[in-house]
Amino acid sequence: MGTLETLQELGLDLPSPAYIAGVVIFSMIGIVAYYYGKRRGRSRMRWHGLALMLYPYVVWQTWLLYVVGAGLAIAAWCDRR
Numbered sequence: 001m002g003t004l005e006t007l008q009e010l011g012l013d014l015p016s017p018a019y020i021a022g023v024v025i026f027s028m029i030g031i032v033a034y035y036y037g038k039r040r041g042r043s044r045m046r047w048h049g050l051a052l053m054l055y056p057y058v059v060w061q062t063w064l065l066y067v068v069g070a071g072l073a074i075a076a077w078c079d080r081r
Contacts, residue, residue: 055068
C-alpha cells in the first residue's frame with residue numbers, strides 16, 4: 001500500500017492545489033499589508049496583514065478561504081489611505 005492511501009486511512013487528507021494557491025496568495029498579500037502598515041505607522045493595516053497571514057490555519061474549506069481572504073484583502077485595500 002502507498003503512503004497516500006495510508007494517510008487517507010488515518011483520516012489525513014492533503015489539501016487541494018487551489019487551497020495551497022489561496023494560502024500562498026493571501027499570505028503574500030498579508031506580508032505586504034503588514035510591512036506597509038509598519039512603514040506608515042498604521043496599526044490597523046498591520047492587523048489586517050497579520051490576519052491575512054494567519055487565518056488559513058483556522059479555515060479548512062477552500063471556498064471559505066477565498067471568501068474570507070477576499071474580505072480581508074478588500075478591508076486592507078480600503079484602509080490604505
